[in-house]
Amino acid sequence: MNRRAFAIGALSALSARRAIGANDRIRMGLIGSGGRGREDWSTFLKQPDMEPVAVADVYDPFREKGIALTEGRARGYKDFRQLLDQKDIDAVIVATPDHWHALISIAACDAGKDVYCEKPLSLTVVEGRRMVEAARKHAKIVQTGSQQRSGSHYAQAVKLIQDGGIGEVHRIHAGMQRNIAPGLKPTEMASGLSPALDWDMWLGPAPMRPFDPFRCIYNFRWFWDYSGGQMTNWGAHHLDIARWITGAEAPTEVSGFGGRYALTDGGETPDVQQVTYQFPKVVVMWTSSEVAQGKPLTLDIYGTKGTLTLLRSGFQVAPEMLGAGKDKTPAMEALQVKGNDLNAAHARNFLDCVKSRQRPNADVEEGHRSAVMCHLGNISTRLGRSLRWDAAEEQVIGDAEANRMLARPCRSPWRLA
Ligand SMILES: NC(=O)c1ccc[n+]([C@@H]2O[C@H](COP(=O)([O-])OP(=O)(O)OC[C@H]3O[C@@H](n4cnc5c(N)ncnc54)[C@H](O)[C@@H]3O)[C@@H](O)[C@H]2O)c1
Known part of the structure; x- marks a missing residue:
């Protein structure tokens, strides 16, 4: 297909939305039918008011798997622009690698679709801002695929903390830890490029490179051209909750350390990373370690009356013990709360918002x-210095080199609208 540049003006004419009534079915497309895309698709397919219409993926076997989940009800496209041209689609899921999230989501808003875009929302700070602008310009619903935000126990924990239930919160620690030494392996096309994949279209706005199966399916996460490593992969989940708890837009200062020290699989992003964020009266810390067997890291919120540990499965509070010796008494009651199905709740919330x-x-x-929090952590780590952040201007204060890292050029003909 002729590669049109991203002058999406032609699609704007389609942006008039049909009015969707409370009892109507929402007609959906899936863009990026890989591991997560198919999970999202399956979750949405269980909703009674969702109608699958089309699946777009540049890799034929994955597109076919996405279509199979609909029992043949959806059409298939290799080029997502053809899916966006389909007027009978109300909303799309964008579950491509991160380097495509902004261009596709913005094009979808321009084409009049609501969007459920996987986390991390963007590859750069500037991309994310443009996504917000596109959503607002076209009055589109754009939900980030951070399913914890729809977890009732997450909302309960955040309210408890914000109401002072665990006392004054002064520190939040988030992280992920596992042992994948000596590293990961390609998951598809290990013996070479298959005609089933449109590699040029997989790369899209990213720099041209010869095909490398390790850069492609799933493992794109470990390359700066397409993602930001565990900082954006898991950080986008846990730091989102940490920021929600603080009630702040952004940290004022960020300091990151780390690198790819232990793994030998050819990836680029840190396998060990420590980032500290200064929020008003709260220090937020991020720890990730890819070669570290042991206790999994949790999201821990430290208050003067207790420490709340928040997991996808639920949360618990361990009270502070006040006083001395035998007279020690708990500052609050211990608590244990179970979680719900985050993915189903998040999909439901999106569909409800498409209607309301x-x-x-x-x-x-x-x-x-x-x-942005994750991107700043990576920029600080890569530059080896602390950054002071002006959230209103979305600029690093007094650091031109860091500011240049807030955006990336797109490979022609792609461009950020
Ligand atoms: N919310 C969560 O818990 C969660 C979990 C896993 C992954 N994710 C996110 O989902 C996204 C995808 O991750 P994954 O693990 O599924 O990766 P993946 O490599 O398995 O799937 C990505 C799919 O996108 C396709 N693709 C690439 N370029 C495309 C294009 N231009 N048009 C259409 N399709 C294209 C690929 O061929 C592949 O099938 C990432 O952003 C990741 O962070 C979120």
């Missing part, structure tokens, strides 16, 4: 701000 036109639980602005 209310802002969704993980609105694009929230997804953007949390992705």
Whole structure:
């Protein structure tokens, strides 16, 4: 297909939305039918008011798997622009690698579709801001795929903390830890490029490179051209909750350390990373370690009356013990709360918002701000210095080199609208 540049003006004419009634079915497309895309698709397919219409993926076997989930009800496209041209689609899921999230989501808004875009929302700070602008310009619902935001126990924990239930919160620690030494392996096309994949279209706005199966399916996460490593992969989940708890838009200062020290699989992003964020009266810390067997890291919120540990499965509070010796008494009651199905709740929230036109639980602005936190952590780590952040201007204060890293050039003909 002729590669049109991203002058999406032609699609704007389609942006008039059909009015969707409470009892109507929402007609959906899936763009990016890989591991997560198919999970999202399956979750949405269980909703009674969702109608699958089309699946777009540049890799034929994955597109076919996405279509199979609909029992043949959806059409297939290799080029997502053809899916966006389909007027009978109300909303799309964008579950491509991160380097495509912004261009596809913006094009979808321009084409009049609501969007459920996987986390991390963006590859760069500037991309995320443009996504927010596109959503607002076209009055589109854009939900970030941060499913914790729709977890009732997450909302309960955040309310408890914000109401002072665990006392004054002064520190939040988030992280992920596992042992994948000596590293990961390609998951598809290990013996070479297959005609089933349009590699040029997989790369899209990223720099041209010869095909490398390790850069492609799933493992794109470990390359700066397409993602930001565990900082954006898991950080986008846990730091989103940490930021939600603080109630702040952004940290004022960021300091990151780390690198790819232990793994030998050819990836680029850190396998060990430590980032510290200064928020008003709260220090937020991020730890990730890819070669570290042991206790999994949790999201821990430290208050003067207790420490709350928040997991996808639920949360618990361990009270502070006050006093001395035998007279020690707990500062609050211990608590244990179970979680619900986050994915189903998040999909439901999106569909409800498509109908009501209310802002969704993980609105694009929230997804953007949390992705910014992750991007700043990576920029600080890569530059080897602390950054001071002006959230209103979305600029690093007094650091031109860091500011240049807030955006990336797109490979022609792609461009950020
Ligand atoms: N919310 C969560 O818990 C969660 C979990 C896993 C992954 N994710 C996110 O989902 C996204 C995808 O991750 P994954 O693990 O599924 O990766 P993946 O490599 O398995 O899937 C990505 C798919 O996108 C396709 N693709 C690439 N370029 C495309 C294009 N231009 N048009 C259409 N399709 C294209 C690929 O061929 C592939 O099938 C990432 O952003 C990741 O962070 C979110």
